[in-house]
Amino acid sequence: MGKHASLRGLAVGATALLMTVTGAATSASANPRVGNISYGMSGPGVKCVQIAVNNYYGKKMxxxxxxxxxxxxxxxxxxxxxxxxxxxxxxxVDGIVGPQTGNRMVDWWLGGEVEGSDKDFCSSVLPTTR
Incomplete structure (x- = not known):
């Protein structure tokens, strides 16, 4: 094995380690801009959760x-x-909006359950695996 092959192998290994540590290596990584949304928080992500929940109540319940x-x-x-x-x-059923719950909430918009410009915005502020 030549000197260049050894260096290339080292670079590939270091890149793989960095990607694993940062989460970039997962094929279905969570929306990198958003963490879980939970009790006590406030902001636009919470408002989008409330929109999805209200639409759920209106359509399903x-x-x-x-x-x-x-x-x-x-x-x-x-x-x-x-x-x-x-x-x-x-x-x-834990009351935390993480990627799986976020996916389902975004589906309300993508499925046409919610009308208006909130669809694109809320898709960007809810945690998802997409």
Whole structure:
């Protein structure tokens, strides 16, 4: 094995290690701009969670429950997220909007369940594996 082959192997190994540490090597890495959304948080990501939950209630539960879309993840949003998770197969009912719950919420927009310009924005602020 020549000197160049050894250096190339070292560079490939270092790149693979860096990609693994940063998460870049996973084929379905979470939306890199967004972490999980959970109780006590606030901001536009929470508001998008509230939009998805309200649309879930309106479409699937005939408006049984609506939460304020104030961008604050409080007790009502927590209950709504758990209801959303419980009504969607294969989601952990933990009240945390992580990549799997985020995927399902984004599906509401991509499936035409929610109209308007919020679709693209919310797709960018919810944690997903897409």
């Amino acid at each position: 005939q408006g049984a429950f609506a939460i304020d879309m104030d961008g604050v993840f409080g007790p009502a949003t927590l209950r709504g997220v758990k209801d959303f998770q419980g009504g969607n197969a294969n989601l952990d």
